[in-house]
Amino acid sequence: MKKLSSTLPHMVLSLGLVSIIAAGLLGGMYVLTKEPVAAQEKQARISAIKQVAPEFDNDPEADAREFTVASGVVCTVYPAFLDGRFNGAAVSTSSMDGFAGEIRVMAGFTASGGVKDYQVLSHAETPGLGSKMQLWFRDPKGARSVLGKSPATTSFYVVKDTEQKGEIDGITAATISSRAFLGALRDAFDAYTKYSKENEK
Numbered sequence: 001m002k003k004l005s006s007t008l009p010h011m012v013l014s015l016g017l018v019s020i021i022a023a024g025l026l027g028g029m030y031v032l033t034k035e036p037v038a039a040q041e042k043q044a045r046i047s048a049i050k051q052v053a054p055e056f057d058n059d060p061e062a063d064a065r066e067f068t069v070a071s072g073v074v075c076t077v078y079p080a081f082l083d084g085r086f087n088g089a090a091v092s093t094s095s096m097d098g099f100a101g102e103i104r105v106m107a108g109f110t111a112s113g114g115v116k117d118y119q120v121l122s123h124a125e126t127p128g129l130g131s132k133m134q135l136w137f138r139d140p141k142g143a144r145s146v147l148g149k150s151p152a153t154t155s156f157y158v159v160k161d162t163e164q165k166g167e168i169d170g171i172t173a174a175t176i177s178s179r180a181f182l183g184a185l186r187d188a189f190d191a192y193t194k195y196s197k198e199n200e201k
Contacts, residue, residue: 054082057081115150
């Protein structure tokens with residue numbers, strides 16, 4: 001018992017030193033990886049904006065505006081101007097209502113409000129089911145595709161959501177993921193509409 005009590009302070013000291021060293025290493029790794037990760041995220045964002053937005057000759061990132069929409073989600077609008085005229089925008093948005101959590105989307109809208117294109121930036125949905133979002137909602141079969149459609153004239157809810165008179169075919173066996181994706185697009189459109197109205201003034 002005496003021996004144990006005499007070694008206890010040494011054990012506590014050793015554990016304390018190990019904890020301090022581990023914390024220092026983790027902090028160092030965070031500092032080392034913070035900038036490269038941020039640069040990688042920025043590059044992915046720029047690439048997504050270029051893909052989904054209509055043609056532009058301005059700097060959408062420099063002209064970006066944030067809007068909080070009715071659902072409480074904060075969306076970022078990256079406006080696309082061509083020869084000084086508003087040509088549409090890319091809008092980054094997200095939904096926490098996915099089957100496995102957050103879904104992040106970059107949606108592009110034309111000046112008339114139609115969906116030009118979209119990119120699913122990140123998700124944790126089930127492989128082979130909810131993960132089909134990237135391709136499913138651009139597939140021309142049935143009423144799957146959202147491309148060329150506007151939430152102003154088409155009900156961006158899944159067809160089985162009869163109360164909302166849904167007009168988009170949800171992913172087979174992945175209704176929750178489909179609802180989250182379409183909800184994200186509706187939020188993006190709300191932010192886009194807010195920006196458009198301000199730009200008209």
